[in-house]
Amino acid sequence: MELDNVGNLDDVVLLRDTPPSTYKQVKYAVDSSTPVNEEYLTKPSKDGGASVLRKIAKAWRQLTADGNNAELVLVSNRAPDPGDELVAMRDARTGFLMPKAAAGSAASKLGRARSRWAQASGLAEAELHKLLSVLRFDLAQDMVRYQEHLRLLMALTGLRHDEQALKNGTGWVAEMVRDGRRELTLEMVQSAVDTLSLKAGPARALLSIATLKPDPMAADADHALDWVDRFDGDSAFTKRRPALPNTWSQLQADIEAAPGRLPAGTNAVSVTGSIRLAPAFLVGATFRMVTGTDLAAVQRGQLWSTTDSYDTALVPETSEHRLDQGDELAVGIAVATDLTDDVLEYLRGQNLPVSKLVAYAPPGGVAKDGSVPDSSAANALAVGIRDHLRRVARPARRMHLFLACPMGLAVLLGNRWNRLCETVIYEDIKIDEGYEPAFTIQA
Incomplete structure (x- = not known):
């Protein structure tokens, strides 16, 4: 200073x-x-x-x-x-x-x-x-907005982010200034975090991925992917797929290269930004649990982390719909809304080689906003869906995955997507055929 x-x-x-x-x-x-x-x-x-x-x-x-x-x-x-x-x-x-x-x-x-x-x-x-x-x-640094930004940054990097934590942190900086300290070293900041009991979790690297609208956290990120101008549409509501000549495969390559762009030795990552469900799932799969990475994402003000504990796996409600068009499997994650009819129409219209569609809903069977209240429930449901899939997908050589769920659940589900088969993830593009294949991952 x-x-x-x-x-x-x-x-x-x-x-x-x-x-x-x-x-x-x-x-x-x-x-x-x-x-x-x-x-x-x-x-x-x-x-x-x-x-x-x-x-x-x-x-x-x-x-x-x-x-x-x-x-x-x-x-x-x-x-x-x-x-x-x-x-x-x-x-x-x-x-x-x-x-x-x-x-x-x-x-x-x-x-x-x-x-x-x-x-x-x-x-x-x-x-x-x-x-x-x-x-x-x-410019235009409004104090309230700036404080909100700081609190989000604190949450993403593993610190307490309540109002009192912000006051304690800024109060310490003010005290340093009043005492005439002009240089704050990393060691001093780490010591203050411990003294003020600000630590809430592991220190996290920040990965920013923006496809719908600019990410205000991008400037603070360890690595940032800005695809906003490379997606088709004039607003965050209409941006659903890459605009030619940009492709899903290019976005997949960028996301899968992200671990190598983060600081060496990173084992805890927070993902921030505005992305649709297929990219969110791919982020989770890129930092799969078998890599030993603790991955977290912000979901409606909460930090949903892959390491948050839960008592037992949540058993989802399942329904099966025969198509008999081939030997592959279609999977629908119908948690936020019921996508079953739309997916069946797409599968028949495209004549995809699937034997059936297996649709997963939250326990109780009602797909709605807020059906997954927090990180513990999301982790428990992700494990429940994956475990059921390991049984029903055993004969299939390929799966076709359709998502209608909270973004945080898509990240957590991708993170646990192992011991399964090759999976094609689809994005809801709303127009034309309704869906299009976005990414293919090996699981």
Whole structure:
């Protein structure tokens, strides 16, 4: 905090053993009357000193003089000005103005704005492009939303995340500042976690996978997959499959490569982001229980973990529907809603080589929202479904899996999908035939 010899980007610095380190300049305002725009960034200070942008440019040159990269962040509760040529190019998911800010000719409005920014920063325009490629604008930081983000981050990384835990953690940081401590080491933070009794579970690596909408946790993740622009549809409600030329097989390869992208020795992982059920199941299967990984996902504010205990496996309600079209098996997970009729129509329409459809419902037989109340129940039901399947699927060489369940249950079920047969997972695309095959896994 307020680190020496790093220029204007010194408010909060995250120093890493391996570059790039992160340098943040924090600009807090008591109201929203001053948005972040060209005037705010390029005008000289009240005493005639350098502008915000020129100070950042000078610090960037200083930090990268040795050839190392640096991550730069301007943090403010001020909102971006939607009427500003360059600031309006900011990607809300990443916080960067680039690459959109580089569009347009020199004579365009955007080009003329770049020229003014370059002159105000004291950089050549090519240098400005490089600066804007590493300068993140973390704007409109509402305190309530920021606290919600922190609590979710605490939950995902294995800490208590109740309101008192947040107060205790931030209170410790404030105490360090008041005591004049400007450097907080990893060892100090770990000691504080123990002293304040903040630990709730294992320290977890974060895996962010977004296909429906941007994941606010992506910037904090150890590895992030952003497929939002690679899925077909204009909103999170309509994004159901990859948009050509992107394919399900490419997404499967990206997800299955994720374990190798996480820190070495990782054995506890939290998955965050907005994904449909087929990718959620694949995530669970990628970190299957036999790998020894403790996998967790957020489900309606709860953390559902593969290691949460349960008393006995829950025996699902089952129903069988003969088709006699072949020797393979179709499986429907009808927990949130009953998909039986839709799946039967699809199986007949596509003439898939299946002998029957086995549909699984929660104990009691009623598929509805909230039928799986918590992580313990989800784990118990996942085991119950898997154990029953091991018996009925023994003669089949391939299964066709259809899911209508909480996302967290799809993750937990995929995590336990072993000692079965090759499985094709289908996604509900709502249009055309209703379903399409997404992934194939060996089990």
